[in-house]
Amino acid sequence: MNEQLHYLKSALQKHSELKYVLTSREWQTDFLRFYQSQTNYNISKDSSSLDAILYKGKKSCSFTIDHPDKGKIDEALQTALDMIDIMPEDPDFVDVEDDLTLAAPRKIVNNIEALGLDEKTRILGELAKRAAKYDFELYGTFICNYQSWQLLNSNGLDKTSTQSPIYLEVKAVHKDSQVTVLETFGGDDFKYFDEAAFGKSLLTKVALAQNPVVDVAPGEYEVILAPRCVAEFAQYLSYGMRAGSVDSHNSFFEGKLNEQLFPASFSLTDDPTDPQMIRMDYGDQGHIYRPLKLIEDGYFRAFMCGQYYHHKLGLPKNGNTGECLKVNAGNAKLEDMIKSVKKGLYISSLHYMNFINARETSLTGLTRDGTFLIEDGKISKVVNNLRFTERISRIFENVIEFEDSAHTIPFSDNYGEFSVNSSRAPHARIKDFNISSSTRTI
Amino acid sequence: MKQKINKIINDLAAPDVSFADVRITITDYESIFFMNANLRDYSSSKGSVAIGIRVLIDGCFGFAGSKDLSEASIKRLIAKARANAIHGAKFQKEKLTFPALPAITGEYEHKPEIDPFAMPKAEKLEFLHKLATSIKPTGKIVYSYIATEFERQEKYYANSEGSYNHMIVTNTLPMMMVVASDGKQTQSRTWPGHMSAGRAGFELFYQQKFEENAELIIKEATDLLTADVITEEKADIIIGAGHLALQLHESVGHATEADRIFGQEISYAGKTFVKPSMLGTFKYGSDILNIYSDSTDPKGMGYSPMDDEGVPGRRVDIIKNGILMDQQTSRHIAHKLGLEPSSNMKASFADDFPLVRMTNLCIAPGKGSLADLIASTESGYFLDFTKTWSIDDNRNNFQFTTEIGYKIRDGRIVGIVKEPTYFGITPEFWNACDAICGEEEWAYHSTFHCGKGEPGQVMRLSHGVAPARFKDINVSVKM
Numbered sequence: 001m002n003e004q005l006h007y008l009k010s011a012l013q014k015h016s017e018l019k020y021v022l023t024s025r026e027w028q029t030d031f032l033r034f035y036q037s038q039t040n041y042n043i044s045k046d047s048s049s050l051d052a053i054l055y056k057g058k059k060s061c062s063f064t065i066d067h068p069d070k071g072k073i074d075e076a077l078q079t080a081l082d083m084i085d086i087m088p089e090d091p092d093f094v095d096v097e098d099d100l101t102l103a104a105p106r107k108i109v110n111n112i113e114a115l116g117l118d119e120k121t122r123i124l125g126e127l128a129k130r131a132a133k134y135d136f137e138l139y140g141t142f143i144c145n146y147q148s149w150q151l152l153n154s155n156g157l158d159k160t161s162t163q164s165p166i167y168l169e170v171k172a173v174h175k176d177s178q179v180t181v182l183e184t185f186g187g188d189d190f191k192y193f194d195e196a197a198f199g200k201s202l203l204t205k206v207a208l209a210q211n212p213v214v215d216v217a218p219g220e221y222e223v224i225l226a227p228r229c230v231a232e233f234a235q236y237l238s239y240g241m242r243a244g245s246v247d248s249h250n251s252f253f254e255g256k257l258n259e260q261l262f263p264a265s266f267s268l269t270d271d272p273t274d275p276q277m278i279r280m281d282y283g284d285q286g287h288i289y290r291p292l293k294l295i296e297d298g299y300f301r302a303f304m305c306g307q308y309y310h311h312k313l314g315l316p317k318n319g320n321t322g323e324c325l326k327v328n329a330g331n332a333k334l335e336d337m338i339k340s341v342k343k344g345l346y347i348s349s350l351h352y353m354n355f356i357n358a359r360e361t362s363l364t365g366l367t368r369d370g371t372f373l374i375e376d377g378k379i380s381k382v383v384n385n386l387r388f389t390e391r392i393s394r395i396f397e398n399v400i401e402f403e404d405s406a407h408t409i410p411f412s413d414n415y416g417e418f419s420v421n422s423s424r425a426p427h428a429r430i431k432d433f434n435i436s437s438s439t440r441t442i
Numbered sequence: 443m444k445q446k447i448n449k450i451i452n453d454l455a456a457p458d459v460s461f462a463d464v465r466i467t468i469t470d471y472e473s474i475f476f477m478n479a480n481l482r483d484y485s486s487s488k489g490s491v492a493i494g495i496r497v498l499i500d501g502c503f504g505f506a507g508s509k510d511l512s513e514a515s516i517k518r519l520i521a522k523a524r525a526n527a528i529h530g531a532k533f534q535k536e537k538l539t540f541p542a543l544p545a546i547t548g549e550y551e552h553k554p555e556i557d558p559f560a561m562p563k564a565e566k567l568e569f570l571h572k573l574a575t576s577i578k579p580t581g582k583i584v585y586s587y588i589a590t591e592f593e594r595q596e597k598y599y600a601n602s603e604g605s606y607n608h609m610i611v612t613n614t615l616p617m618m619m620v621v622a623s624d625g626k627q628t629q630s631r632t633w634p635g636h637m638s639a640g641r642a643g644f645e646l647f648y649q650q651k652f653e654e655n656a657e658l659i660i661k662e663a664t665d666l667l668t669a670d671v672i673t674e675e676k677a678d679i680i681i682g683a684g685h686l687a688l689q690l691h692e693s694v695g696h697a698t699e700a701d702r703i704f705g706q707e708i709s710y711a712g713k714t715f716v717k718p719s720m721l722g723t724f725k726y727g728s729d730i731l732n733i734y735s736d737s738t739d740p741k742g743m744g745y746s747p748m749d750d751e752g753v754p755g756r757r758v759d760i761i762k763n764g765i766l767m768d769q770q771t772s773r774h775i776a777h778k779l780g781l782e783p784s785s786n787m788k789a790s791f792a793d794d795f796p797l798v799r800m801t802n803l804c805i806a807p808g809k810g811s812l813a814d815l816i817a818s819t820e821s822g823y824f825l826d827f828t829k830t831w832s833i834d835d836n837r838n839n840f841q842f843t844t845e846i847g848y849k850i851r852d853g854r855i856v857g858i859v860k861e862p863t864y865f866g867i868t869p870e871f872w873n874a875c876d877a878i879c880g881e882e883e884w885a886y887h888s889t890f891h892c893g894k895g896e897p898g899q900v901m902r903l904s905h906g907v908a909p910a911r912f913k914d915i916n917v918s919v920k921m
Contacts, residue, residue, distance in 0.1 A: 047793070062486075079488075173708065368834075
């Protein structure tokens with residue numbers, strides 16, 4: 001693969017008038033999908049590709065070659081060279097990335113090889129047996145990816161990066177009531193997977209799911225948000241911290257740098273270095289990816305900005321992409337947080353969120369995979385899935401307290417080449433969370 | 443390629459293989475993105491090859507896919523697909539089976555009026571640049587874009603029952619958007635909305651009248667900055683065809699994908715409130731509601747002589763006179779439900795695993811024009827151009843916001859409202875449908891971006907719809 005990359009680079013060096021960014025990618029996945037405590041399907045996929053972006057002054061043209069060879073490269077390059085002069089200009093383009101900082105080398109285990117299908121099905125089989133005692137069946141995915149890329153550009157940047165994320169998502173679903181609870185593991189090091197603790201946590205949730213199912217009326221509730229929900233709301237909030245959002249006038253944070261917008265207990269960092277997360281070496285266009293404080297003690301501190309918008313908007317360049325978000329833990333014990341709720345909700349997971357107005361951070365979405373009623377400081381009943389319509393900024397303004405430890409939450413990106421990333425977040429207790437309707441279903 | 447794919451089928455034959463199929467796709471793709479009248483991105487890929495091999499062994503499917511079509515790669519993929527099936531079967535309680543089907547052959551080539559890959563590139567870029575310049579930020583308009591994607595895909599399919607299919611299609615997705623701001627808020631308008639794709643070439647830009655509507659969306663986005671919001675709790679709403687296509691997609695299309703009944707999509711896309719016992723009895727909608735899945739109509743992007751497991755294209759009544767009659771199925775699920783397979787198993791590219799997918803899911807037309815429908819509405823809103831969509835895990839509770847609402851009083855449009863939002867429960871909503879416009883308003887509205895499955899796939903599919911009216915719908919969402 002690198003041979004093809006360097007072949008293209010050599011060809012481009014004959015064209016001194018061009019700037020370029022070249023990326024070669026190798027990607028593999030082993031993907032076990034299960035339902036009703038059995039295999040749905042097993043998938044193995046691999047791909048290799050070569051991406052090129054060519055610039056001639058302020059004109060650009062890009063192409064992708066899957067499974068490249070020299071013949072395909074010659075043809076694609078000639079087509080691009082023939083086209084670039086007729087391209088309209090982008091006057092805002094100045095230069096390709098010039099950050100040549102290299103990340104410290106890391107040893108990457110290929111988890112596709114390290115974690116075979118037999119081991120995956122053994123783990124699932126054990127969990128399925130334990131869940132079956134409560135009439136629950138398991139649904140979900142157990143995925144290992146192995147992906148690497150090399151990026152070269154005309155400013156002398158030459159970087160490689162490898163990742164091998166693991167994603168285990170187990171949903172336990174009651175055979176009759178369909179009440180569902182969720183447990184996940186994500187990371188790039190399987191040594192952090194504690195099989196006993198994972199099973200215990202899942203079974204604890206299964207026990208809570210034995211409670212009767214009720215509905216609740218729309219209105220404002222005090223809620224305990226599970227780490228997955230806190231992480232997902234933080235992800236949506238971070239969209240407005242991207243320089244591109246400022247440029248398209250969709251950013252809640254435009255003009256608010258260094259203003260206190262949230263309680264002092266809320267801090268949010270984009271941190272690609274945490275070993276308990278899926279780590280990343282480089283961010284946008286190959287810029288070194290380093291921890292960046294986005295919200296510090298409630299103050300908005302930074303936009304995530306790459307080369308293009310750095311020149312266009314004058315924002316400091318950092319190359320951060322928001323794929324490794326961490327919400328700081330607080331001081332409260334989860335048990336005490338629940339005890340302090342007289343009547344409220346515990347929300348495990350969110351579903352199908354979409355902005356109504358991104359600049360205002362208003363959105364709607366639903367609860368999923370375990371919504372519980374809290375009465376007099378105890379989880380008492382299962383609640384049908386609920387719809388909320390809220391402003392994310394208001395949700396974080398309404399934080400009462402955060403749990404004293406944060407948890408790694410994996411997320412899968414299903415709209416591009418399948419990728420897995422992670423966030424870390426604690427539970428959060430929030431006041432006045434707006435439930436706008438009930439789904440009447442579990 | 444036909445010989446190659448048939449050879450792979452022969453190589454897959456083994457005593458333990460009860461079914462096998464192979465797909466190969468060759469895809470050309472081009473996307474062009476103008477931001478604020480500047481060309482921000484032009485990208486393309488040509489002749490991207492993918493192959494997928496699926497085998498059923500011991501009642502379990504194993505699959506392997508790649509973009510490498512070499513002999514060595516094919517040998518590796520066969521071994522991997524077999525191993526995946528054999529290992530998967532160890533964690534299985536119920537062996538997957540389905541009845542055999544007779545061998546069939548399909549051959550189809552769609553030829554666009556203006557081939558976007560063959561037309562002069564300068565002509566294409568000049569048209570788009572001119573269009574982008576016509577919506578360039580000025581005054582209250584602070585951001586604009588023109589986005590277009592062109593795709594040509596050639597697909598080969600063969601299975602161990604002797605079926606073979608070869609087809610070539612071209613699809614286009616054009617879109618433009620403007621954002622207006624008064625410094626405090628932003629409002630946006632798109633044209634022609636989010637279901638703008640079609641089985642067509644560059645002619646789609648002319649058919650959808652982009653140039654003619656540039657000024658309209660600038661004016662409407664600007665006017666929305668000072669528009670009111672809906673204040674009523676409930677109202678009668680007429681939903682325009684572009685947005686109704688998405689309403690249909692989310693609350694009927696995905697709800698009647700039968701793999702969801704068995705939880706095969708719980709881990710990502712979700713479940714459905716539909717139960718097998720509802721078939722033939724459940725009142726999904728009002729008596730005038732007829733919804734069908736039709737993969738036999740070549741005008742829609744869901745057309746195919748056969749699906750991706752060898753089922754011939756079919757038109758199936760999903761809802762007949764308001765009653766739920768059938769489901770979108772795979773061969774396995776259809777067998778479990780006692781139904782005929784509906785020809786809805788599709789994969790986006792050959793290296794994707796086929797899933798139950800919508801093809802051309804349509805609402806049969808009723809009577810009359812949109813103008814007639816508005817004229818017959820005493821008080822209500824005409825909503826169109828999707829802004830926000832969301833639906834629950836069971837496809838029961840939805841909430842949509844459109845970019846604009848047109849206020850109707852005494853049969854006439856008298857103003858606009860911003861970000862009109864409505865919500866409801868799926869069967870209650872479709873039972874509130876009291877009018878559907880006729881043939882003259884009926885058209886396909888299509889998307890490139892229906893996400894489902896893991897690893898994720900985005901499917902190209904179409905919805906044939908005409909505007910329709912719904913009575914007494916919740917239009918007040920407190921926040």
